[in-house]
Amino acid sequence: MRLVMIGGSDAGISAALRARELDPGAQVTVVAADAYPNFSICGIPYYVSGEVIHWRNLAHRTAADLEATGMRLRLDTTVRRIDVAARKLALAGPDGAEDVLGYDKLIVGTGAVPIRPPIGGLAGPDALGPGDGVHLLHSMGDTFAVMRTLEQASPATVVIVGAGYIGLEMADALTTRGLSVIQMEQLPEVLPTVDPALGALVRAELETHGVEVLTGTTAQQITRAGSSETGRLRVEATAGDGTPITRTADMVLVVVGVRPDTELAANAGATLGFKNAIVVDRQMRTGLPDVFAAGDCVITHHRLLGETYLPLGTTAHKQGRVAGENALGGHREFAGSLGTQVVKIFDQAAARTGLRDHEASPARFDPVTVQSEADDHKAYYPGSHRITMRVTGDRATGRLLGLQLFGHKNAEIAKRIDIAAAAIFHGMTIDAVSDLDLSYTPPLGSPWEAVQMGTQAWIRATWRH
Numbered sequence: 001m002r003l004v005m006i007g008g009s010d011a012g013i014s015a016a017l018r019a020r021e022l023d024p025g026a027q028v029t030v031v032a033a034d035a036y037p038n039f040s041i042c043g044i045p046y047y048v049s050g051e052v053i054h055w056r057n058l059a060h061r062t063a064a065d066l067e068a069t070g071m072r073l074r075l076d077t078t079v080r081r082i083d084v085a086a087r088k089l090a091l092a093g094p095d096g097a098e099d100v101l102g103y104d105k106l107i108v109g110t111g112a113v114p115i116r117p118p119i120g121g122l123a124g125p126d127a128l129g130p131g132d133g134v135h136l137l138h139s140m141g142d143t144f145a146v147m148r149t150l151e152q153a154s155p156a157t158v159v160i161v162g163a164g165y166i167g168l169e170m171a172d173a174l175t176t177r178g179l180s181v182i183q184m185e186q187l188p189e190v191l192p193t194v195d196p197a198l199g200a201l202v203r204a205e206l207e208t209h210g211v212e213v214l215t216g217t218t219a220q221q222i223t224r225a226g227s228s229e230t231g232r233l234r235v236e237a238t239a240g241d242g243t244p245i246t247r248t249a250d251m252v253l254v255v256v257g258v259r260p261d262t263e264l265a266a267n268a269g270a271t272l273g274f275k276n277a278i279v280v281d282r283q284m285r286t287g288l289p290d291v292f293a294a295g296d297c298v299i300t301h302h303r304l305l306g307e308t309y310l311p312l313g314t315t316a317h318k319q320g321r322v323a324g325e326n327a328l329g330g331h332r333e334f335a336g337s338l339g340t341q342v343v344k345i346f347d348q349a350a351a352r353t354g355l356r357d358h359e360a361s362p363a364r365f366d367p368v369t370v371q372s373e374a375d376d377h378k379a380y381y382p383g384s385h386r387i388t389m390r391v392t393g394d395r396a397t398g399r400l401l402g403l404q405l406f407g408h409k410n411a412e413i414a415k416r417i418d419i420a421a422a423a424i425f426h427g428m429t430i431d432a433v434s435d436l437d438l439s440y441t442p443p444l445g446s447p448w449e450a451v452q453m454g455t456q457a458w459i460r461a462t463w464r465h
């Protein structure tokens with residue numbers, strides 16, 4: 001059995017590892033356009049900040065570790081075309097040499113590419129790029145370009161366009177590196193994946209650490225600054241009411257999300273769906289004979305929303321594993337995402353899982369969100385922190401639909417959101433969360449776990465006599 005994965009990141013490598021684990025006789029080849037297989041791109045901000053001292057440390061496994069599992073790596077090799085009928089791939093190797101690779105089963109894991117928003121100066125023949133200090137950020141290649149700017153041009157100031165989780169992580173990273181950060185976000189609040197009430201707490205944390213936060217501000221144009229200006233780049237933006245806003249900086253980072261990289265699969269005949277991601281079933285089959293796909297290039301099956309697009313590393317790992325198993329003849333299904341995610345912003349963390357009010361379809365749910373606070377552990381024991389929680393539930397059935405958390409980075413925000421993720425995954429009611437037998441000792445928790453206090457606050461607030 002010749003199994004080929006296109007893409008050497010979370011999805012492609014997870015598929016390859018699973019296949020080799022299940023069938024040590026399978027001939028598994030990973031073709032990757034870059035030279036960084038199995039790198040944790042999620043760790044890029046911590047290399048940029050200096051907390052991870054060498055980029056090689058970002059590798060989940062080295063190329064040698066991967067090859068030791070019996071898989072073959074073809075790096076710096078781009079798949080130009082998939083010939084589904086002949087089960088062959090047209091390749092361009094490191095030196096551009098063309099080659100053909102046959103397969104019995106194929107897994108497409110081409111991932112995503114950063115969105116290039118319609119900001120003047122980012123496209124066209126005179127577009128500004130890394131050499132000018134203007135960067136997008138997704139791959140290790142992008143990271144090396146950012147590091148070259150940081151090390152060679154020693155920028156003092158940066159404008160970050162976008163305040164999603166990557167924009168926030170980079171604000172933290174670049175501040176830690178000593179740069180002065182201006183963050184522009186066109187929506188009314190930062191971190192729009194949580195409710196504005198929690199976004200405002202994130203903004204306060206950014207401002208505490210000296211970040212200038214400009215929300216409701218749309219970047220329109222990036223140009224080289226005049227010689228009399230302080231930075232080497234000028235960013236012109238507009239506020240919601242049309243008021244012009246201009247900032248100068250030595251560096252600009254544009255991080256406004258990703259779009260699925262699906263041209264290769266689409267040219268081979270794959271159907272595209274939500275946000276132009278490849279349509280796959282729960283078994284990660286594309287509908288093309290013997291072609292599977294996984295990761296940021298495919299639609300996401302969400303347990304409460306149905307078909308959506310939610311590119312996350314955790315999901316890419318799971319989908320890749322499912323695809324790897326099924327390519328060998330298995331029938332495993334991707335169980336679905338809840339969009340569970342967490343981000344550290346300086347000394348705080350914000351997390352979410354499941355749905356917020358406006359995301360819960362009125363046809364299916366009657367959502368209510370209740371905000372409350374609790375201590376992460378007994379306040380009499382030193383070092384306790386308040387956690388702000390927003391619990392979303394269905395008024396009609398009492399079912400837990402979502403949880404958002406904000407609190408200190410040492411307040412176990414990530415693991416606490418996972419309690420709710422597990423509860424929502426299994427369709428639990430909010431009331432039943434109180435019955436969960438969770439751990440307690442005063443330095444680490446309370447007899448009622450903070451999340452249980454949040455769900456009890458929801459019940460009190462929605463109680464009908």
Ligand SMILES: Cc1cc2nc3c(=O)[nH]c(=O)nc-3n(C[C@H](O)[C@H](O)[C@H](O)COP(=O)(O)OP(=O)(O)OC[C@H]3O[C@@H](n4cnc5c(N)ncnc54)[C@H](O)[C@@H]3O)c2cc1C
Nearest residue numbers: 007008009010011033042079110111112295296312313314
């Ligand atoms: C800065 C940053 C921080 C992040 N933080 C988190 C986080 O904290 N938590 C989280 O869950 N997610 C996070 N993510 C998202 C996560 O990294 C992605 O969801 C995940 O890496 C997607 O994996 P993938 O394998 O689908 O695709 P990608 O990582 O996009 O990789 C695609 C692969 O396909 C290859 N490829 C593409 N086209 C071809 C071709 N034609 N021929 C050969 N090879 C090709 C590429 O070279 C690459 O190897 C972060 C992302 C970034 C950029």
